[in-house]
Amino acid sequence: MASLTTSLNMAVQSLGAxxxxxxxxxxxxxxxxxxxxxxxxxxxxxxxxTAGSISSGAGVxxxxxxxxxxxxxxxxxxxxxxxxxxxNAQQAAMQQIQPVFTTSTDDIGTDxxxxxxxxxxxxxxxxxxxxxxAVLTAGQNLATAFNTASNTLTSQQAxxxxxxxxxxxxxxxxxxxxxxxxPQIAQLNSTGQDAGTLQDQEDQLVVSLxxxxxxxxxNTNDGETLTTGNGTPLVVGSxxxxxxxxxxxxxxxxxLDQTGNDITESLTSGDLGGTIQTRDVTIPGLLNQLDTLxxxxxxAFNAAQASGYDQNGDAGQNFFTVSSTVAGSxxxxxxxxxxxSLVAASSDGTAGSNGNLTNLxxxxxxxxxxxxxxxxxxxxxxxxxGSLTANANAESTATTASLLQLNDQLSSVSGVSVDEExxxxxxxxxxxxxxxxxxxxxxxxxxxxMSMGTASAD
Amino acid sequence: MRVTNMLPDMQYAxxxxxxxxxxxxxxxxxxxxVNQPSDDPTASANMVVSLANMATxxxxxxxVTALQSQMQMADSSISAIITTLNSAITTGTxxxxxxxxxxxxxxxxxxIEGDLSSVISEGNSTYQGAYLFAGSASSxxxxxxxxxxxxxxxxxxxxxxxxxxxxxxxxxxxxxxATTGETMTFKARAGDTIATLQAAVASAASSGEISSGVxxxxxxxxxxxxxxxxxxxxxxxxxNDAVLGSMSAASGTQVANAYAYVGDSTVNSVQIGTxxxxxxxxxxxxxxxxxxxxxxxxxxxxxxxxxxxxxxISAAVGSVSSALNHVSEQRVPLDFTINQLDxxxxxxxxxxxxxxxxxxxxxxxxxxxxxxxxxQAELQNSTVMAAAAKVLPQTLLQYLQP
Numbered sequence: 001m002a003s004l005t006t007s008l009n010m011a012v013q014s015l016g017a018x019x020x021x022x023x024x025x026x027x028x029x030x031x032x033x034x035x036x037x038x039x040x041x042x043x044x045x046x047x048x049x050t051a052g053s054i055s056s057g058a059g060v061x062x063x064x065x066x067x068x069x070x071x072x073x074x075x076x077x078x079x080x081x082x083x084x085x086x087x088n089a090q091q092a093a094m095q096q097i098q099p100v101f102t103t104s105t106d107d108i109g110t111d112x113x114x115x116x117x118x119x120x121x122x123x124x125x126x127x128x129x130x131x132x133x134a135v136l137t138a139g140q141n142l143a144t145a146f147n148t149a150s151n152t153l154t155s156q157q158a159x160x161x162x163x164x165x166x167x168x169x170x171x172x173x174x175x176x177x178x179x180x181x182x183p184q185i186a187q188l189n190s191t192g193q194d195a196g197t198l199q200d201q202e203d204q205l206v207v208s209l210x211x212x213x214x215x216x217x218x219n220t221n222d223g224e225t226l227t228t229g230n231g232t233p234l235v236v237g238s239x240x241x242x243x244x245x246x247x248x249x250x251x252x253x254x255x256l257d258q259t260g261n262d263i264t265e266s267l268t269s270g271d272l273g274g275t276i277q278t279r280d281v282t283i284p285g286l287l288n289q290l291d292t293l294x295x296x297x298x299x300a301f302n303a304a305q306a307s308g309y310d311q312n313g314d315a316g317q318n319f320f321t322v323s324s325t326v327a328g329s330x331x332x333x334x335x336x337x338x339x340x341s342l343v344a345a346s347s348d349g350t351a352g353s354n355g356n357l358t359n360l361x362x363x364x365x366x367x368x369x370x371x372x373x374x375x376x377x378x379x380x381x382x383x384x385x386g387s388l389t390a391n392a393n394a395e396s397t398a399t400t401a402s403l404l405q406l407n408d409q410l411s412s413v414s415g416v417s418v419d420e421e422x423x424x425x426x427x428x429x430x431x432x433x434x435x436x437x438x439x440x441x442x443x444x445x446x447x448x449x450m451s452m453g454t455a456s457a458d
Numbered sequence: 459m460r461v462t463n464m465l466p467d468m469q470y471a472x473x474x475x476x477x478x479x480x481x482x483x484x485x486x487x488x489x490x491x492v493n494q495p496s497d498d499p500t501a502s503a504n505m506v507v508s509l510a511n512m513a514t515x516x517x518x519x520x521x522v523t524a525l526q527s528q529m530q531m532a533d534s535s536i537s538a539i540i541t542t543l544n545s546a547i548t549t550g551t552x553x554x555x556x557x558x559x560x561x562x563x564x565x566x567x568x569x570i571e572g573d574l575s576s577v578i579s580e581g582n583s584t585y586q587g588a589y590l591f592a593g594s595a596s597s598x599x600x601x602x603x604x605x606x607x608x609x610x611x612x613x614x615x616x617x618x619x620x621x622x623x624x625x626x627x628x629x630x631x632x633x634x635x636a637t638t639g640e641t642m643t644f645k646a647r648a649g650d651t652i653a654t655l656q657a658a659v660a661s662a663a664s665s666g667e668i669s670s671g672v673x674x675x676x677x678x679x680x681x682x683x684x685x686x687x688x689x690x691x692x693x694x695x696x697x698n699d700a701v702l703g704s705m706s707a708a709s710g711t712q713v714a715n716a717y718a719y720v721g722d723s724t725v726n727s728v729q730i731g732t733x734x735x736x737x738x739x740x741x742x743x744x745x746x747x748x749x750x751x752x753x754x755x756x757x758x759x760x761x762x763x764x765x766x767x768x769x770x771i772s773a774a775v776g777s778v779s780s781a782l783n784h785v786s787e788q789r790v791p792l793d794f795t796i797n798q799l800d801x802x803x804x805x806x807x808x809x810x811x812x813x814x815x816x817x818x819x820x821x822x823x824x825x826x827x828x829x830x831x832x833x834q835a836e837l838q839n840s841t842v843m844a845a846a847a848k849v850l851p852q853t854l855l856q857y858l859q860p
Contacts, residue, residue, distance in 0.1 A: 032463075094496075102494045102502075109506040113513035120517040123728045124524045124738070127588065127597055352594030354726045361729060364510075375510045383503035386495025393496060404470050415462030419854040426858075 182223025308356025316344025604692025611703025618680025
């Protein structure tokens with residue numbers, strides 16, 4: 001049969017259990033706003049009763065503290081984070097490119113129209129030096145617009161090279177930290193302890209890593225093994241596998257794995273993936289279209305110029321200096337003539353003839369070798385830029401909403417509810433007070449019991 | 459589902475509503491639904507084409523405006539020539555009257571000389587510094603008083619030019635003949651000499667391109683002399699050959715009432731619409747020296763009045779009448795062009811309205827809709843803010859007794 005001492009011990013256990021509950025609640029409230037924190041609960045268990053003729057409960061035992069986590073949701077968040085960062089990287093680059101192709105007073109389309117307007121105007125007064133100068137000025141403006149657009153794209157590419165280097169540096173720092181946490185977590189897990197705090201830190205680091213590149217996570221006895229999407233190891237147990245960068249033959253920064261293999265093209269997500277996608281696919285595609293337009297337009301204009309005569313009666317010289325190859329044409333196109341009299345307006349060599357201006361004007365409406373008129377070719381580039389930017393915006397918005405939803409789901413499992421913790425606080429406070437009252441009651445019973453002998457002696 | 463923290467969702471909702479508000483504000487401020495290519499890639503691409511079309515229409519309109527003034531100026535000159543020719547016919551008819559004496563006919567001849575000067579003046583009229591009837595050579599007066607002899611600036615007794623003197627390759631020497639109304643052009647090629655030029659002149663005189671007897675010789679002063687033996691005829695010679703130097707009329711050789719056309723036959727055209735070009739000039743040789751030669755017929759009438767018979771005066775009047783008909787015929791296409799310009803002006807105005815409307819439908823915002831959207835976005839933003847302000851401070855702790 002239980003004695004007062006047994007009851008006192010049980011009350012002390014109750015005090016300890018309530019204290020443990022208060023401690024967990026306190027920790028949860030303290031970390032309510034800590035990123036990546038997973039709420040903890042104190043786990044209680046009934047104490048096994050002692051054997052006897054009459055069995056009663058033996059109190060409560062605190063068996064430990066447990067973090068409430070959902071591995072599947074965590075992995076989904078990492079994947080969505082990776083997708084969001086990739087979209088954001090493309091969005092950021094496109095939003096810097098887009099203004100160059102937005103209709104303004106000095107975009108390529110406007111300057112192209114201005115050149116043909118100046119030619120048409122010259123046809124009404126072919127001997128006017130002012131009108132001839134206007135043609136040269138319009139040509140210069142168009143060449144400058146091509147140069148500006150090309151420089152914007154190539155500057156973006158150069159900037160993205162720097163971004164690749166920075167991302168790889170951050171990836172290496174994060175994988176090093178994860179590799180350091182892995183053995184600590186493995187050790188705690190092997191002894192059956194909850195590695196909640198360390199696991200929270202590791203999960204946060206993996207999310208940060210996912211912002212930079214797509215990561216695949218596999219749980220092993222040695223902790224988490226992390227690889228990129230194509231299986232390139234980043235962390236294996238306590239070992240981190242550092243990535244390196246090198247300058248490729250085309251001048252771009254390439255990413256190499258630990259054994260020196262070029263894995264650049266396999267990085268398709270995260271900030272690094274989005275950056276590489278923009279640098280190696282999106283911008284080169286736009287540059288190629290721009291270079292093709294500048295090259296074919298310049299050559300077509302020069303051919304029209306060559307079919308006529310300048311004001312001195314000489315055969316028309318090149319109007320634009322255009323690269324012989326398509327690559328780089330938009331960046332290097334420039335005026336070949338600066339003397340207004342060299343505009344080949346004449347079709348018969350007489351100074352006042354305007355017959356060749358028809359040929360120059362026809363460049364506007366004739367198809368270039370690409371199969372489109374210059375205006376349509378430029379409109380196609382504008383469509384591409386708009387479409388790429390809109391897609392990046394939509395992808396960024398969609399992944400942000402999706403990520404918000406996943407975080408809400410994870411938060412409903414692992415997040416700290418201050419209201420819930422406040423209720424728990426009251427619950428454990430009351431439990432503590434009740435246990436303390438039991439102790440007080442037993443103390444008074446002890447006192448009565450002790451005074452029983454004293455009273456009979458008197 | 460446990461709801462642990464509403465802040466991220468509220469922040470997202472606020473960002474979304476603020477983005478919608480910013481977009482609605484931009485649309486109202488600019489009047490455009492599409493302000494950058496990503497707003498509507500297809501509309502933006504179509505807008506590039508539409509703006510190019512708009513610029514083209516604007517330039518066509520500008521061309522039409524410029525040509526209308528120029529064409530009207532040319533038409534006024536031709537109208538003045540017609541009036542002058544009618545006056546000359548009246549004067550000539552009076553001179554053909556058998557009752558007129560020699561003195562009267564001399565006076566009438568003087569009147570025709572005045573008419574001829576008026577015609578030449580109209581033929582040399584300009585618009586904004588360009589000669590209207592010079593073909594493409596619009597920087598110099600197309601009708602020049604003719605002389606019988608032209609000599610080169612270069613060549614002297616001590617250093618005479620010779621038949622073997624080499625000419626500058628690419629140089630051009632022209633002989634405009636007041637009698638035939640035509641111009642012989644000699645372009646020197648490598649290896650050509652003055653002898654080559656002399657042969658070319660002889661050939662042109664033989665073929666009738668220039669008057670028979672016109673020849674190129676080295677005169678006693680060692681200069682190249684190009685002249686005609688016929689004192690009643692005249693030529694105008696020019697050359698840009700540095701070996702010869704400029705060609706100038708020999709003193710005292712100018713021929714009265716003889717004018718040569720030194721312009722060219724080039725007709726320029728200007729585009730004023732898609733596939734619509736109009737001729738912008740009428741070369742002076744077509745107008746005044748080709749066919750029934752206006753200048754030649756007036757010169758003949760002067761000569762007939764001065765020294766001819768009644769029959770010769772009547773015949774000369776007949777020539778002037780033919781010339782008048784010719785000029786009137788030449789005026790018809792010019793007037794047609796003026797009408798075309800007026801019609802095109804109206805069409806382009808309508809086209810501009812159509813393109814502007816197209817532009818608005820592509821990227822423009824319907825202002826009442828945009829204003830309504832802005833109002834809704836403001837309301838939505840206010841609602842989200844109010845909801846956040848209401849919900850976020852709510853915790854159990856507020857309701858617990860201290």
